[in-house]
Amino acid sequence: MFKNIKDRIMNKKRNENINENITENITEHEAWELNQSLDKNKALLQTILDNDDMVTFRDFETKGKASLKCFIVCVNGMVNNEMINENIIQPVTNASLDEISKQTKITDAFINKIIVSNSITKTSDVNQLVCSVLYGDTILLIENETEALIIDTKGWGMRGISEPLAERVVRGPREGFTESVMPNLALIRKRISNPDLKFQFKEIGVRTKTKTCLCYINGLVNPKILQELMERLDDINIDGITDSGMIEELIKDAPLSPFATIGNTERPDVVVSKLLEGRIALVCDGTPFVLTLPYLFIEYFQANEDYYNNYIYGSINRLLKGFGFFLSTSVPAVYVALITFHQEMIPTPLILSVFAARQGIPFPTVVEAVIMLIAFEILREGGIRLPGPIGSAIGFVGALIIGQAAVEAKFVSAPMIIIVALTGISNFLVPKMFGPLLVMRLLFLISASFLGLFGYLFGVIGLFIHLMSIRSFGLPYMLHTGDLKMQDIKDTTIRAPWWTMKNRPKLLANEDSNRQFTGNLGKKER
Amino acid sequence: MKKLFLKMIVLILIAANVFMVSGCWNYREIDEMEIILGAAIDYDEKSNKVILTAEYVKRSGGGEGEVGPEVVKTEGENVFDAVRNLVIKTGRKALWSHTKVLIISEDVARRKEQLISIMDWVQRLTETRDDIWILLSKEKTAGEILEMGIEAQKMVSMDLTDLLKNEGSISKFHAVPIWQFIDRIAADGISPTIPTVHKTLTEYKTMSEIFGTGVFNKTKLVGWLNGAETMSYLWVIGKLKGGILVLQGNDSNETGKMSLEIQKNRTKRKVNYSEGEITMQLDIKTTVRIAEIGGEVNYMDESATEKLENDAAELIQKRVDDVITKVQQAYHSDIFGFAGVVERELPDEWEKIKRDWDQVFTDLKTDINVEVEIRESALKSKPIKVGE
Amino acid sequence: MNKEVISDKQGISIIILYMVGTSSIFMTALEAEKDSWLAIIMALFMALIVAFILARIKTLFPEDDLFQIIEKCFGKFLGKGIILLYTGYLFYTGVLVLMNITQFINISSLDETPEIIIRVALMLLCVWIVKEGMEVLGRWSEFFVIPIIGFILIFICLSIPKMNIHHLFPILSVGITPMIHATHFVFAFPLGETVIFTIAISQLSVKKSYYKVYMTGVLIGGIILLVICLTNLLVLGINITSGVYFQTHLTASLIDIGGFLQRIEAVMTVVLILAGFIKLSIYLLATSMGVAKIFGRPDYRFVVTPVALLMINLSVILFDSIMEFMKWDVEIWPYFSLPFQVIFPIIILIIAEAKKKRTKNSIREQTCP
């Protein structure tokens, strides 16, 4: 980015020949340090920030005999105007520099005595100054000083903390992340008051310089995974990041797989519980979606509400979700396989009703299934972006047209409607898995239309080979799922009561695996 | 990553390749087939041809959900030929996997080669299931049993299946799935039976009824048992699960008929062997309850109950003895499976008499012990009292 | 070289799936008629002995697979010859397994689909999982062994109403010779093939647990086999059992609980496909490892696809019909496989023990002169 600014100025020098008096004196080296002359500095900054009407320059002077000329630069709208007026301009204009001894530097005097702000840095690096201005800070330049002050005055408007729409809960905290990184981090921090919680900032995106923050708990996190993540983040070379989803795709394992190997959530409580399991969270500026990693397959089925409700209810929910996964992927494929390949496996009354329902339907069953599945996806996608009332209207129209009219017009058979509806609704049990489910459903359907149930079974085998071979940051994606060990089943197929979950997931955090410190209770079991 | 991508391409291309090369092989739309519910097989002696009558589901042609029966008749050199000819008649492939009943005519049952070819066809063909019920038609042809459903728009096969499943409460036939039939043919010494199906004319319509049994000697029909005899037969083989035992009250005062409902029955079969002679011992233990009393005698009395029990036991013993004697004398065919008991309990002896078991069976002595226990008397504790 | 390490439990799961594999669809010890379950018990004892021998060999050389052990014991030249024989044997057996599975699919339901298509589809999956390596295979088995055992248990429970204890009596009616034949056959077909695991499961995370893994796996697999065999016999009786190719399929198709839980032979088909897939994959893996070993290559992955294609080719050449296949299976197979299953392992064990002793002695001589 710095280079870009430099290049631009150089280009200007060559092409436009304006501001000659300034630029001609600037050597390559000096150009990026501030000058003694306030005017020159101002001109330099104005050149850099020209054609940007959001940027405001404001000159003023200190009081007293030896009044010093100063000016500040800030970007309108990104700063807190009140703060600038009261904490910078007012003290500076009221201050007299007479009593300040000659020994102290003027800039230090400004920092220590005049300006009221909790965050001031001084620098002579023009690049840094420009970047700070553009990120909502205010810079103060003082006559005859080669160092300028960067004062934190960030104050752009932002959305308040509200309940995340995508992950609603009946029981549980209703806070959700917002689009700004700092308040998000605060939401995490306030839940873990522990010095071991570490935040590390990183900037991603050559042009956007998006602030991202790595959060982890020292001592719980697996250093290897952290190291791996750092390396992958450093490898990113992209000019802009607009959402954490882009980072996810850039660093995830098995990039071509439809399955997510990095999780995302809008809920601080989810992030905190993942941090406590030894995972790493990646907060990205500009998006409420926080990434958590490593991400295992089972996490698709672990809703945060499971942990707050009664454990039996939570366990049933989890089993239901697993069942929903099965239904959503398999129902169309199994239906097609049974109806067109293995008619002997359907009870006679059922096959008679299907037989009657399919009279006069023009399409083969497979085509019918594919059409209906696509129609369902269209309705879903169409309804999702529309504002509430219209969205529900779409739902009605869809239900009426697809359900009633299509059957009556002998366009599709009634059982197929039931199948598609079942598929679609069970889809919502695992809401984060829409993409993978859609892909799997169609693949299973196609393979079932080749070889019937055997084709479907081959599809399942293939799916599991794929799932078993994926890793998320070194961890097997299907960790724990093949195990019937009590310790591992506790938080996978069922949700055991909290007082039995004494240990963290083992492979994740190897340093400190005790979750509960109730005397020897936890240790005894190990 | 790249590998996976390539793998996907390979998969898709191979799938496409496969698809283009040969289409979908076993892919069959259900509405392009005829669902065969039942089949009846006759044999025409003159032309030496097999006649197959198949009941299948009628297409309603657009109506809502209504399904009715349709019957088609085909001829062929053998069963499989007739089955293939079905396609010509109906224009569509037949779906045999939902066939419930297979009715054979007497003509077929009396011919060994016909019967065997039918059994072989059923078991060899992937589609036909091995638990099809097999029935023997008492009418002239087997086909007419199925044909009578057209008039009433009732699926005869389904009705017959429902009836067959209620064997336990009727006990006038012994339902046999085809695999059991084949098993019995294959077993040494034992012969199979098939329940018989009849056509009865009531005032309103013709109906199908199942009672009685066709007795086979291995693969050849040799005789019949009627409904009551079949019940006794069930007693012998220990498959009796219910049914009514009607006793003629022989008390001095005016007693009507007594109905005893059989609740539980247990038949133990043993072989007694002494000095080269085999005696088959049957220990029958039946639990009944009083279902109907036609007179005024209170059988709740202990002595009366005991008497009733003894009467019932006697009756059962007589009936069982009768049926065994009938089968032994008239049919010489071990449909009771005594051979299996002998084989299990006296394997050495069995080896010797295996060859001429039919003869041994005919002369086999039986020792029948019956014990009847009256457990309850349904809702009533006393007979209906007739006031003075 | 990629050392693929798997855990004990994964090892046991693989062996169980392998044992259940193709042998769950058709019964093998039918020569012993009503006593085939006794034959299975006897064969199980023999198989446990063989498993013990193989575990002993593996414990002597915990780092190596069977091929490396052979090379160490017989020297480079002779060793290569024996490896070649073994590879041929594995390749050939793999083809038989492939044919078994596809014939079952073909005969039981997809009668109009060309067998070659099913073979290609199945082999595709095998190539995939073998290329992913033993670790994925182990995890896969560990995951699927639970539903498979569950399905078998359900199948047995649902068959109970149709069982007839008389089908088993009289015990020991067939005499000794058929009994020995049947035992030999059961041993040769699924139970004695433990030797393949010294190639496939060559690295366990716990070094000393080969005894546990091999013997537990064989024992559980054998018991499942026995139980399936008993169920078939009890439900069908020997007359029908010996008359059809796929007994378990028939038994499952007879299940009818209250009219609604019926026609569930698909469940047993699922078991067959899942377990058979693992079995086939292990043969493919072992054969590929053998081929790589013969040419002195450290990694086997490059040769998996050609081996799979050759297997498909051979499966087309081998038998024209299931009748021929079954006949061959009964008449030739038990003798053909005997040297590989029993004779070679015993020889290897003797040589290995001798070698170990010598090295121990030489070490002792060096340390205390």
Next chain:
Amino acid sequence: MNTVAVIFLYAIIGSIETVSLYKNNPKKECVLYEIALLTAFIISLLLSAGVELPNPADYIRHMVERLVG
């Protein structure tokens, strides 16, 4: 038709596998792979053309029968 399918299939498998093979493996592996694939291809081609190939099962049968008797 079968021949075309076989050629098509082998062409796909061969081309795709070879690319990743040559990238990741030493030369000897590649040569071995190509030889094995070619053998399989020739056999498949012959089979698809309907040529009767010798059946190894028969040889094994002879061998076993000679040994066991």
